[in-house]
Amino acid sequence: MQNNISVYPVKVSSAEDVIKLCAKIGTDSGALAYLIPKANIIHIYAERVDYRAANFIKQEMLSRGGDTAVAKHVIDGKTDYSGILIMGTVKQITSLTEKMTAMNIWGIPELRVKISEIMRNIKAQNWEMISPAGHKIILSKKTRIMAILNLTPDSFFEGSRTNERGIIESAEKFLAEGAYILDIGAESTRPGASPVSLSEEAVRLLPALRVLRREFPDALISVDTYKSEIAKISASEGADIINDISGCMFDSNMAGTVAGLKIPYVLSHIEGTPSDMAKYESHDDIVSDVQRYFASKISELEENGVKRDNVIIDPGLGFGKSADDNFSVLRNVESLCAFGRPVMIGHSRKRFTGGISGTLGVSAMMSGRVSLIRVHDVKENAEALRVAEGIRDCEI
Numbered sequence: 001m002q003n004n005i006s007v008y009p010v011k012v013s014s015a016e017d018v019i020k021l022c023a024k025i026g027t028d029s030g031a032l033a034y035l036i037p038k039a040n041i042i043h044i045y046a047e048r049v050d051y052r053a054a055n056f057i058k059q060e061m062l063s064r065g066g067d068t069a070v071a072k073h074v075i076d077g078k079t080d081y082s083g084i085l086i087m088g089t090v091k092q093i094t095s096l097t098e099k100m101t102a103m104n105i106w107g108i109p110e111l112r113v114k115i116s117e118i119m120r121n122i123k124a125q126n127w128e129m130i131s132p133a134g135h136k137i138i139l140s141k142k143t144r145i146m147a148i149l150n151l152t153p154d155s156f157f158e159g160s161r162t163n164e165r166g167i168i169e170s171a172e173k174f175l176a177e178g179a180y181i182l183d184i185g186a187e188s189t190r191p192g193a194s195p196v197s198l199s200e201e202a203v204r205l206l207p208a209l210r211v212l213r214r215e216f217p218d219a220l221i222s223v224d225t226y227k228s229e230i231a232k233i234s235a236s237e238g239a240d241i242i243n244d245i246s247g248c249m250f251d252s253n254m255a256g257t258v259a260g261l262k263i264p265y266v267l268s269h270i271e272g273t274p275s276d277m278a279k280y281e282s283h284d285d286i287v288s289d290v291q292r293y294f295a296s297k298i299s300e301l302e303e304n305g306v307k308r309d310n311v312i313i314d315p316g317l318g319f320g321k322s323a324d325d326n327f328s329v330l331r332n333v334e335s336l337c338a339f340g341r342p343v344m345i346g347h348s349r350k351r352f353t354g355g356i357s358g359t360l361g362v363s364a365m366m367s368g369r370v371s372l373i374r375v376h377d378v379k380e381n382a383e384a385l386r387v388a389e390g391i392r393d394c395e396i
Contacts, residue, residue, distance in 0.1 A: 146182075178382035226244045228254045255305075267294070347375075356380065359381070
């Protein structure tokens with residue numbers, strides 16, 4: 001064997017990676033149709049599957065060249081249920097769901113519906129929403145920045161606090177540094193924060209919103225509030241998005257208000273309230289808990305007239321979660337692709353990140369994995385995204 005031949009592993013996780021490597025090799029372009037589907041192995045986890053269904057799925061995936069991890073006693077029937085990890089290409093898993101249509105036993109029909117929905121949703125790469133102000137909000141897997149403009153005297157990060165006089169300067173700076181959306185909030189949701197009355201929130205928020213809309217008519221503006229009345233007034237003043245940390249739980253009128261406004265809505269996961277959420281920081285499986293929450297909440301929103309196409313989901317880092325919970329959510333952020341909606345994360349300067357350095361590290365790791373990051377330091381985070389994107393998209 002010649003000792004000048006280089007042999008090394010490469011990271012191939014997308015169709016683009018395969019195309020680049022094949023171009024480098026000089027592969028016949030006709031072969032790409034066969035090679036691209038094999039680029040990305042999809043992993044789907046399901047809990048408490050009937051052991052007979054688990055065994056059926058394992059055998060069917062094996063016959064297609066994929067595989068499924070199951071509990072060790074599935075084979076001898078000494079367990080009633082098993083978690084399963086399906087591993088295969090789009091073609092292999094799609095073929096599995098087609099075979100499952102013939103099986104009307106062991107909970108397979110329900111499982112097939114859920115797997116098929118996931119397979120449809122994970123293909124979603126681009127989303128377009130229209131705000132009541134007539135602005136187009138275009139999101140994709142290219143991560144963009146939502147800049148935080150706090151109008152509160154007690155935000156957990158003192159450096160982000162501002163007032164009406166300084167908001168024009170801050171907004172102009174953030175937009176120049178690469179912010180796609182400006183997010184303004186007039187009530188702190190830091191741990192232990194006390195609620196603010198509707199009138200006080202309105203006094204803090206509305207003048208600033210009016211100034212922003214006047215000075216930056218084309219900017220996308222999000223309003224951080226859980227109060228339906230504030231949401232309604234904000235939309236009438238030109239707000240494009242309602243960013244509600246409560247998932248409609250703090251105000252029973254929020255879902256109906258959002259539906260009536262036809263306004264894009266950030267649906268967040270939270271347990272408890274800002275004043276007491278620290279006591280909820282204990283989860284056996286935070287990823288499964290978040291999955292069940294969003295499945296239930298999106299259905300609830302749809303029942304109230306909110307279109308799924310207007311929903312952005314936020315796993316609510318720090319809201320009733322321990323540091324380990326936050327890290328687990330971030331590591332498994334692709335699990336949120338199951339809902340077919342753009343994902344936003346708000347990790348900026350939160351305790352578990354350790355400050356600005358940790359924030360930038362998370363931002364870099366989320367590049368290309370979520371649609372939006374909500375941050376205080378726009379310039380620094382934009383640079384972190386740029387470097388991560390450059391590494392990810394460079395020639396192989």
